Amino acid sequence: MNIVVLVKQVPDTYSERKLDASDGTLDRDATDAVLDEINERAVEAALQIKEANDGSAVTVVTMGPDRATEAIRKALSMGADKAVHLSDGALAGSDAVSTAKALAKVIGTVDGFDLVLAGNEASDGRGGATPAMVADLLGVPALTHAREITVEGSSVTVRRETDDGVTVLTAELPAVVSVGEKINEPRYPSFKGIMAAKKKPVTTLSLADAGIDAGEVGAAGALSSVTSAQPKPPKSAGEKVTDEGDGGQRIAAFLVSQKLI
Amino acid sequence: MAEVLVLVDHVEGEVRKSTFELLTAARALGEPSAVVVGAPGTAQGLSSALAANGAEKIYVAETDRTDFLSPQVDVLAALVESASPVAVLINASADGKEIAGRLAVRTDSAWLNDVVAVSANGRVGATHSVFGGAYIAQAEAKTEHPVVTVRAGAIDVEAVAGAGTEERVEVPAAAGRGATVQSTEPITGGDRPELTEASVVVSGGRGVGSADDFSIIEGLADSLGAAVGASRAAVDSGFYPHQFQVGQTGKTVSPQLYIALGISGAIQHRAGMQTSKTIIAVNKDAEAPIFEIADFGVVGDLFQVAPQLKEEIAKRKG
Structure with a gap:
């Protein structure tokens, strides 16, 4: 089985994230970049399916600046076999629609994919629909927010879990599946895995290599534009008291004064 | 038009x-x-x-x-x-x-x-x-x-x-292959309001200490008709389910009133609740960053303060 995993380098959610004041895009230099946690779960899910299906290969696909190679290395050291990295200066400022179009083109360069796995929502953009958009473009079914994935023969079944409930979905392969937080606990790369990752093939594609029209991506191809972005003034601290046995009463009094109870 | x-x-x-x-x-x-x-x-x-x-x-x-x-x-x-x-x-x-x-x-x-x-x-x-x-x-x-x-x-x-x-309007025939629904089960959230829609949210953090003691958070929430939230630290420690996590990697809430109990207030958490209209914090650590954004903060033990607050609310409700 040929499995493709979409991964993304994101700002660490434990650091403070900023928007660039000049163009309203994410200031990627202001924060540490890491492989998004949810992608590690997608990689783990891919590896588990690979291990259960002899002769499978896992290809990592990402788009982003050069430093996205760190995210690729992490996925390869976990056990993915190879990677394709779409990297082109013209991609900067791409919106959700053009990102999905570019990813669909890159997936198209991977020979005969059966299953595309992705995280359900990146922690930075939080669009939460890229996997479904890519599926629509590829003309294959989207089974999203998976809590469980079962691949049997030529079909895939997913237990989809969202705030609205649980839906069991099934589809014929090839298909796109996005995984949720609870799908699994990703493995740590072993020392052997880290060493092996250094020798695994990483193909870097430019837009032209992937057959993508530069006018369709990046800030130029974006279908919407951010016209202003301002930090909201931080909330200032109010009153702070030390509990002297009456802390609960004092909160209640404060809530009454604010007409909240 | x-x-x-x-x-x-x-x-x-x-x-x-x-x-x-x-x-x-x-x-x-x-x-x-x-x-x-x-x-x-x-x-x-x-x-x-x-x-x-x-x-x-x-x-x-x-x-x-x-x-x-x-x-x-x-x-x-x-x-x-x-x-x-x-x-x-x-x-x-x-x-x-x-x-x-x-x-x-x-x-x-x-x-x-x-x-x-x-x-x-x-x-x-x-x-x-x-x-x-x-x-x-x-x-x-x-x-x-x-x-x-x-x-x-x-x-x-x-x-x-x-x-x-x-x-x-005519529903077109399916354009391509789709995923077929086998079964659905709605989530039963219980009697509490949905976290992102609630006007009052009471959240617990690592300071709650255990899954059992989250009943203190739930008790206070119920006295206010509030939703229950949890910090990432509490969820990662297994005290409360992930679907209730408030923060950068969880839900974003913006209620009229947010009560944070035993939550230090790391950026990870603040990003999910700092637009709340009024924020109350209870934490043992006087230096906890949650106090920087709290309208009213009590430095103290949540196990003392929360039950007393619940009692006061019950009194006022008569």
Whole structure:
């Protein structure tokens, strides 16, 4: 089985994230970049399916600046076999629609994919629909927010879990599946895995290599534009008291004064 | 005036409140047209509520198709073609965002996602609250008929009656292979309000210490009719389920009142709750960063303070 995993380098959610004041895009230099946690779960899910299906290969696909190679290395050291990295200066400022179009083109360069796995929502953009958009473009079914994935023969079944409930979905392969937080606990790369990752093939594609029209991506191809972005003034601290046995009463009094109870 | 399509979110024969919010928002852009997609007989029970909340037109697209979310995408794509709407408004839920993203790709439209306000000034504009309210960004669509997903609870419903004229529309045959629904189970959230819609949220952090002791958080929440939240530290420690996590990698909440108990207030957590109108914090550590954004803070033991507060609230309720 040929499995493709979409991964993304994101700002660490434990650091403070900023928007660039000049163009309203994410200031990627202001924060540490890491492989998004949810992608590690997608990689783990891919590896588990690979291990259960002899002769499978896992290809990592990402788009982003050069430093996205760190995210690729992490996925390869976990056990993915190879990677394709779409990297082109013209991609900067791409919106959700053009990102999905570019990813669909890159997936198209991977020979005969059966299953595309992705995280359900990146922690930075939080669009939460890229996997479904890519599926629509590829003309294959989207089974999203998976809590469980079962691949049997030529079909895939997913237990989809969202705030609205649980839906069991099934589809014929090839298909796109996005995984949720609870799908699994990703493995740590072993020392052997880290060493092996250094020798695994990483193909870097430019837009032209992937057959993508530069006018369709990046800030130029974006279908919407951010016209202003301002930090909201931080909330200032109010009153702070030390509990002297009456802390609960004092909160209640404060809530009454604010007409909240 | 041009139409604005509003996808109706309905469950068990009821229109969800978020749809009424969309109908209110739609009036800033044009004439609201509600779009009902569902099994045969669905629209009948929804029409009067939609008309009462401002739907001038109600497109009824009923079908036996069982492919997941694709009927909604197909129907909206056909209506974008035939009705040339100013915009398509959809609730920013998991399903709504998926429908929106696919529709934007199909119709080559801009997608303005997770917006808290919409406006029209030649182009359709939207306001985003980014990184848990740390930034306010304005964006505008550069295409016709943009798809706009609106955050639930961001818009106050103003019920203004509309004509509610029904118009049946053909549901196209499935365009491609889809995922088929085998079964569905709604989530039973219990009696507490939904976390992102609640006007009061009581959250516990690592300081709660154990899953059992989260009953203190729940007890206080119930006395206030509040939703229960948890910090990432509490969720990672296994004290409370992930679906209740508030923060950068969990839910973003913006209630009238947020009570943080035993939560230090790392950026990770603050990003999910700092736009709350009033914030109360209880923490043993006087230096905890949560106090920097609290309107009222008590340095003390939550196991002393929370039960006493609950008792005071009960007294006032009589």
